Amino acid sequence: MKTLKLFLVFAFAIFAANVSAQQKKYVMVIHGGAGTILKKNMTPEKEAEYVKVLTEALKAGYAKIKDGKTSLDAVEATIHVLENDPHFNAGKGAVFTHDGRNEMDAAIMEGETLMAGAVAGVTTVKNPISAARAVMEKSEHVMMVGAGADLFAKDAGLEIVDPKYFWTKERWDGLQQAIKEDSTKAVLDHGSKKSELLGSKNHDYKFGTVGCVALDKAGNLAAGTSTGGMTNKKYGRVGDAPIIGSGTYCNNETAGISCTGWGEFYIRNVVAKTISDLMEYKGLSVDAASKIAIEKVGKMGGDGGLIALDKKGNMSMPFNTEGMYRGAITADGKIEVSIYK
Amino acid sequence: MKTLKLFLVFAFAIFAANVSAQQKKYVMVIHGGAGTILKKNMTPEKEAEYVKVLTEALKAGYAKIKDGKTSLDAVEATIHVLENDPHFNAGKGAVFTHDGRNEMDAAIMEGETLMAGAVAGVTTVKNPISAARAVMEKSEHVMMVGAGADLFAKDAGLEIVDPKYFWTKERWDGLQQAIKEDSTKAVLDHGSKKSELLGSKNHDYKFGTVGCVALDKAGNLAAGTSTGGMTNKKYGRVGDAPIIGSGTYCNNETAGISCTGWGEFYIRNVVAKTISDLMEYKGLSVDAASKIAIEKVGKMGGDGGLIALDKKGNMSMPFNTEGMYRGAITADGKIEVSIYK
Numbered sequence: 001m002k003t004l005k006l007f008l009v010f011a012f013a014i015f016a017a018n019v020s021a022q023q024k025k026y027v028m029v030i031h032g033g034a035g036t037i038l039k040k041n042m043t044p045e046k047e048a049e050y051v052k053v054l055t056e057a058l059k060a061g062y063a064k065i066k067d068g069k070t071s072l073d074a075v076e077a078t079i080h081v082l083e084n085d086p087h088f089n090a091g092k093g094a095v096f097t098h099d100g101r102n103e104m105d106a107a108i109m110e111g112e113t114l115m116a117g118a119v120a121g122v123t124t125v126k127n128p129i130s131a132a133r134a135v136m137e138k139s140e141h142v143m144m145v146g147a148g149a150d151l152f153a154k155d156a157g158l159e160i161v162d163p164k165y166f167w168t169k170e171r172w173d174g175l176q177q178a179i180k181e182d183s184t185k186a187v188l189d190h191g192s193k194k195s196e197l198l199g200s201k202n203h204d205y206k207f208g209t210v211g212c213v214a215l216d217k218a219g220n221l222a223a224g225t226s227t228g229g230m231t232n233k234k235y236g237r238v239g240d241a242p243i244i245g246s247g248t249y250c251n252n253e254t255a256g257i258s259c260t261g262w263g264e265f266y267i268r269n270v271v272a273k274t275i276s277d278l279m280e281y282k283g284l285s286v287d288a289a290s291k292i293a294i295e296k297v298g299k300m301g302g303d304g305g306l307i308a309l310d311k312k313g314n315m316s317m318p319f320n321t322e323g324m325y326r327g328a329i330t331a332d333g334k335i336e337v338s339i340y341k
Numbered sequence: 342m343k344t345l346k347l348f349l350v351f352a353f354a355i356f357a358a359n360v361s362a363q364q365k366k367y368v369m370v371i372h373g374g375a376g377t378i379l380k381k382n383m384t385p386e387k388e389a390e391y392v393k394v395l396t397e398a399l400k401a402g403y404a405k406i407k408d409g410k411t412s413l414d415a416v417e418a419t420i421h422v423l424e425n426d427p428h429f430n431a432g433k434g435a436v437f438t439h440d441g442r443n444e445m446d447a448a449i450m451e452g453e454t455l456m457a458g459a460v461a462g463v464t465t466v467k468n469p470i471s472a473a474r475a476v477m478e479k480s481e482h483v484m485m486v487g488a489g490a491d492l493f494a495k496d497a498g499l500e501i502v503d504p505k506y507f508w509t510k511e512r513w514d515g516l517q518q519a520i521k522e523d524s525t526k527a528v529l530d531h532g533s534k535k536s537e538l539l540g541s542k543n544h545d546y547k548f549g550t551v552g553c554v555a556l557d558k559a560g561n562l563a564a565g566t567s568t569g570g571m572t573n574k575k576y577g578r579v580g581d582a583p584i585i586g587s588g589t590y591c592n593n594e595t596a597g598i599s600c601t602g603w604g605e606f607y608i609r610n611v612v613a614k615t616i617s618d619l620m621e622y623k624g625l626s627v628d629a630a631s632k633i634a635i636e637k638v639g640k641m642g643g644d645g646g647l648i649a650l651d652k653k654g655n656m657s658m659p660f661n662t663e664g665m666y667r668g669a670i671t672a673d674g675k676i677e678v679s680i681y682k
Contacts, residue, residue, distance in 0.1 A: 114609045114641070120461075120579075121486055141578045142608045145462055146487040148577025155576075235496075236489025237482045238461075245586040245611035264483045268455045270586035273611040277618035300455070 025313030025331045028061050028214045030054065030078055032088045033260050034305035035207035037323030039340055047339065050087060054327040054337045057081040061214055062329050071222035071256075072110055072133065074214035079106075079129040079226050082210035086168045088325075089208025091127055094166050094228025096175040102166035104228050105242040106132040111221030111252035111311075118242040120145040125153035126161045129226045132242070134158060142244065146236075171231070178232035207321075209241055211258025213250070213309040221311060223248055223256035223272075230263070239263025245273035252311055254279040255286045260324070261304010265297045275308055290316035366654030366672045369402050369555045371395065371419055373429045374601050375646035376548035378664030380681055388680065391428060395668040395678045398422040402555055403670050412563035412597075413451055413474065415555035420447075420470040420567050423551035427509045429666075430549025432468055435507050435569025437516040443507035445569050446583040447473040452562030452593035452652075459484040459583035466494035467502045470567045473583070475499060483585065487577075512572070519573035548662075550582055552599025554591070554650040562652060564589055564597035564613075571604070580604025586614035593652055595620040596627045601665070602645010606638045616649055631657035 032054060061078030065071070083091025094102040106128035107118035117136025120143070125131045134156035135144050144152050154160050209227035216222075225248040227241040240247030240263035247263065249272030250256035257272040266272075271293045278289035290308045297304060298320045305319025307326065317326050327337040373395060402419030406412070424432025435443040447469035448459035458477025461484070466472045475497035476485050485493055495501050550568035557563075566589045568582040581588030581604035588604065590613030591597035598613040607613075612634045619630035631649045638645060639661045646660025648667065658667050668678040 116609050139576070139578075140605065141574075141576070142605045143579040143584075145577040145579050148575065152576035233482075234489065235480070235482070235493035236486040237480075238484040238486050243484075243584060243586070244608050245584070245614055249611065264481065267483045267585050268457050270590065270611065270614040273586055273614045274618065277615065277622060281618060281622035 024334075026215070026309060026315045026328050027065050027313060027331050028058060028074060028078065028212065029307040029309050029315045029317060029328045030057055030061075030082070030210070030212045030326065031258065031260050031305065031307045031317070032082060032210050032325030033208035034303070034319040034321040034324035036321065037325070037339055042339075050325055050339060051337050053081065053085045053087055054325060055335055057212075058327050058329045058335055058337075061212060062333060065214060065216050066333075068217055070218070071214040071216040071220050072108065074216065075108060075212045075222045075224040076129055076133055078212040078214070079210060079224050080127055083127050083129060083226055086170070088210045089228045090210045090226040092166055093168055093171065095171050095208070095231040098179070098232050098234040100175065102163060102228055103233075103236075104128045104226070105238055106224070106226040107242040107244060107248040108132045108136060108224040109222065109244060109248055109250035109256070110136070111223070111250040111256055114251060116142050116244045118143040118244060118248070119149040119153070120238045120242045121236060122149050122153065123163050124150045124160050126159040126165065129224050130158050131156075132224070143242065145238070174231050182232060207260065207304070209260040211248070211260060211307060213256035213258055213307055215309055215311065215313060219252070219311060221250050221252055221256040221309065223250035223258050225258045225260075240266035240271070243267055245270050247272060249273050249276055251276050255308045255310040257290075257306060257308045259304065259306040261297065261306075261319075261321070262302040265300050265302025266304065269293065269296050269300065271297060271306065279310070286310040286314050287316040291318050294318045294320055365675075367556070367650060367656045367669050368406050368654060368672050369399060369415060369419065369553065370648040370650050370656045370658060370669045371398055371402075371423070371551070371553045371667065372599065372601050372646065372648045372658070373423060373551050373666030374549035375644070375660040375662040375665035377662065378666070378680055383680075391666055391680060392678050394422065394426045394428055395666060396676055398553075399668050399670045399676055399678075402553060403674060406555060406557050407674075409558055411559070412555040412557040412561050413449065415557065416449060416553045416563045416565040417470055417474055419553040419555070420551060420565050421468055424468050424470060424567055427511070429551045430569045431551045431567040433507055434509055434512065436512050436549065436572040439520070439573050439575040441516065443504060443569055444574075444577075445469045445567070446579055447565070447567040448583040448585060448589035449473040449477060449565040450563065450585060450589055450591035450597070451477070452564070452591040452597055455592060457483050457585045459585060459589070460490040460494070461486040461579045461583045462577060463490050463494065464504050465491045465501050467500040467506065470565050471499050472497075473565065484583065486579070515572050523573060548601065548645070550601040552589070552601060552648060554597035554599055554648055556650055556652065556654060560593070560652060562591050562593055562597040562650065564591035564599050566599040566601075581607035581612070584608055586611050588613060590614050590617055592617050596649045596651040598631075598647060598649045600645065600647040602638065602647075602660075602662070603643040606641050606643025607645065610634065610637050610641065612638060612647065620651070627651040627655050628657040632659050635659045635661055
């Protein structure tokens with residue numbers, strides 16, 4: 001009887017080990033923003049469009065990884081697809097500032113070396129993620145902002161476009177709507193309580209950021225994020241996307257992370273580094289750490305989501321909104337794309 | 342004999358408890374930059390000037406705390422003294438960009454609420470730390486950059502000055518020297534290895550940032566940092582000072598932190614949040630956590646220092662350079678100011 005019990009314990013251990021070994025290994029995760037994305041508001045055609053672009057983006061990055069290229073190459077190629085598509089609030093399709101401009105932010109980071117690059121408030125470089133990569137690879141700096149960052153992108157040989165390139169009717173209409181709704185609300189409101197100052201009726205204006213984390217054949221992680229920021233933003237506002245540690249972070253010892261959501265809350269919580277530190281200092285899994293970080297944002301009143309991928313190919317995609325455009329691809333090329341909860 | 346031993350153990354325990362209770366409680370720590378500060382290069386007059394300003398800065402903040410004002414008020418008052426004094430690379434005395442401009446960055450954060458504000462690349466607001474505070478308190482945003490941030494500061498009623506106000510002969514001469522030394526070095530250097538790209542012969546051009554952490558009577562921490570960045574900086578470069586989590590962070594549960602040094606390394610290591618997380622997730626003291634963070638910067642090739650203060654009044658001021666202008670004041674008003682190792 002005792003022998004049988006021991007045998008069963010062994011058999012179960014072998015079975016469990018096999019299940020673990022068979023667990024899916026992801027090599028890339030992406031997001032296209034989180035927010036009030038409800039199935040009832042979506043047409044089947046619109047839904048199909050989003051699925052198509054997310055799938056294309058995953059394929060573009062996967063091709064790099066399969067080809068033995070770096071995770072950085074995969075992240076850049078993937079985000080190019082999302083930046084060049086008007087469905088997302090990044091590159092073509094970026095939202096408008098209060099002054100009717102498209103001011104974009106992006107960041108990229110490499111998990112092996114902890115090298116990082118970021119740009120904020122760029123207006124002429126076609127692919128802000130490539131500008132971030134150029135800052136990382138071709139300058140001694142990590143972050144450049146405004147006209148200086150655009151000039152650097154030009155000097156680095158990147159494609160420069162007329163700001164009109166970023167104009168889309170949907171985003172322009174969105175700005176007009178936002179201005180109308182906000183017309184009674186002064187940004188400077190000395191009398192308001194902090195909670196009111198932080199609040200915004202239009203919090204979906206903040207969503208649509210894109211991001212990607214990739215794991216290459218050499219076992220190196222890279223993470224990138226690109227965004228147009230918040231519709232109707234004023235005064236050169238910068239969100240979390242280009243802030244290393246907040247919207248973007250990557251470390252081979254822990255995970256690559258890209259966030260999307262109400263940027264101010266992500267900065268105040270330094271979300272991406274928090275996830276990495278929960279893994280490094282508390283020994284949490286990438287999923288457990290990611291969920292705790294989103295809970296912190298939620299408790300403070302913020303919303304959004306994030307994607308994270310560790311060196312072993314475990315991923316997490318938590319969000320506390322109605323939906324998040326997201327996708328992942330396994331080492332053997334199996335694609336998963338989702339929109340709703 | 343046994344009774345005697347027990348008595349001695351008890352006596353020692355009481356003695357140890359007393360020593361612990363008598364440990365100094367600090368209510369404010371400040372820095373005025375870390376770098377190659379050698380006694381042999383300093384005149385007694387120059388040294389006395391630095392000590393005088395650091396002392397004045399501590400007194401200005403201490404007066405607020407003693408008066409029952411918030412730690413935020415203390416941080417702002419202290420940094421005003423340092424910003425208004427030409428000895429430091431912040432406000433009046435800020436270094437020049439390659440184009441001969443003074444582009445300043447600052448951040449402030451409140452430990453109780455995790456509210457934060459930051460500005461980067463401002464050129465006309467007399468006290469950038471106050472602009473950061475205005476972003477935190479009078480807008481729904483955390484970070485504003487460039488002309489937008491200056492406009493916001495103006496709209497918020499802050500003192501605006503002609504950019505000429507920031508001109509000082511010493512910094513202007515520093516720029517001319519830097520341009521001369523860098524004339525053979527292109528910032529865009531596609532052929533170089535990463536280590537070369539990150540390297541800089543002129544790394545003392547990066548120092549002189551000022552910062553302050555304060556603890557008020559209500560037990561709340563606040564931290565702030567203000568800087569002119571790096572002499573000869575190009576392309577709208579932004580360092581770690583205005584990056585929440587990197588150069589500045591504050592959390593009542595852990596500590597308030599302000600960093601100074603080679604900003605790029607502080608961003609890549611997300612230094613300030615790392616210290617907070619080492620305290621929160623590993624249970625380390627503020628001093629142990631701060632030292633680990635500086636070691637991480639050093640191992641990567643970066644240098645600088647930081648100041649940190651926890652809710653109990655324990656402080657840490659590690660640096661891996663030859664010197665750091667620094668000071669602290671205890672709850673009963675005892676001032677300590679140091680420059681060298």
